[in-house]
Amino acid sequence: MNLFRSEEHIGRWLGGREPGATIPVGKLSELAHAWWDDRLSPAWRPHTPNGNQAILGRLGLTADFWRLPHP
Amino acid sequence: MNEDDLALRNLTYAGFVELGRAPTAAEVAALTGRGQAEILSGWERLHAGHALVLDPATGDIRMANPFSGVPTAYRVQAAGRWWYANCAWDAFGICAALHSDGRIETSCPDCGEPLHVAVAGQRPDDDSLLFHCLVPAARWWDDIVFT
Numbered sequence: 001m002n003l004f005r006s007e008e009h010i011g012r013w014l015g016g017r018e019p020g021a022t023i024p025v026g027k028l029s030e031l032a033h034a035w036w037d038d039r040l041s042p043a044w045r046p047h048t049p050n051g052n053q054a055i056l057g058r059l060g061l062t063a064d065f066w067r068l069p070h071p
Numbered sequence: 072m073n074e075d076d077l078a079l080r081n082l083t084y085a086g087f088v089e090l091g092r093a094p095t096a097a098e099v100a101a102l103t104g105r106g107q108a109e110i111l112s113g114w115e116r117l118h119a120g121h122a123l124v125l126d127p128a129t130g131d132i133r134m135a136n137p138f139s140g141v142p143t144a145y146r147v148q149a150a151g152r153w154w155y156a157n158c159a160w161d162a163f164g165i166c167a168a169l170h171s172d173g174r175i176e177t178s179c180p181d182c183g184e185p186l187h188v189a190v191a192g193q194r195p196d197d198d199s200l201l202f203h204c205l206v207p208a209a210r211w212w213d214d215i216v217f218t
Contacts, residue, residue: 001158001204001218002180003188009181010203020205025188025195028202032163033193036137039168040084046072046122056208068208 021065031059072120079103079113080122084135088169091152093132093140124215133216137164144180149173149190158218159202166190 003025004010010022023031034055038044049070056066072080082102086094096110103110111130117123124134132140134157139145145156149171156162159177166173175188189196211218 001160001202003159003177003186004181004201004203005179005184005186006199006201009179010201013181013203014205017205020203020207022201022203024198025200025202026198028160029163029190029193029195032137032160033167036161036164036167037170039137039164040088042081044081045077046120065204065207069212 021061021063023061027059031055031061034059072117072122076113076116076120076122079110080117083114083117083123083132087132087135087138091154093135093138095131121212121215137161137168144177146176147173148176157216160204163190163195167193 004013007022010019035052049068053068056062056068079099083094083099086099086102090098096107096114100107100110114123114125114130114132118125123132124136125131126133126140134140137156137160139155139157139161141155143155143157145158145162147154147156147162147165149166150169150173154165156165156175159175162175162177172189172191175186175190177186178184179186186200188200206213206218
């Protein structure tokens with residue numbers, strides 16, 4: 001899970017490997033704040049798979065790539 | 072996760088923030104009055120529940136996501152000190168968890184050039200950068216350190 005200068009840099013770094021998913025850094029920041037905001041709260045409880053999937057969905061990350069395992 | 076393990080998890084995270092690094096089992100044991108073996112077994116249950124990640128060789132904390140217990144390529148300045156993040160996502164996550172603006176320092180994995188990102192009001196100051204996630208979400212926990 002890395003930051004890159006551009007698509008060209010990602011392509012070179014992949015070196016023929018199958019690409020994963022690429023999103024703009026602004027969306028990453030939104031995602032991180034939604035995902036980690038409660039991490040130090042004394043009221044923290046483990047996120048459920050459905051809850052985490054909903055965070056991804058609210059940010060438009062709905063492709064199969066972003067589908068979490070559901071036990 | 073039962074209430075005892077949840078309390079241990081919260082105390083461990085609080086210790087991480089207080090110390091600016093991963094606390095040792097001895098340090099957490101001293102805070103709780105419990106034995107070190109009890110802390111280690113609690114950490115193992117938290118590891119199994121993906122609430123912490125332990126180093127398999129030492130039993131030390133490798134990740135208390137978004138914080139890293141070991142040096143990484145992602146350094147974050149937030150809330151008055153420097154931290155290591157496990158990845159780019161977690162670098163923003165440290166600002167989120169601390170409810171703080173911050174500064175992320177890393178380098179492009181392709182060209183090695185430094186990348187500096189200031190985070191203010193939850194927004195990065197450079198919108199041109201891209202985040203690439205190689206591993207699909209369904210497999211993130213197959214090998215979380217690689218992910």
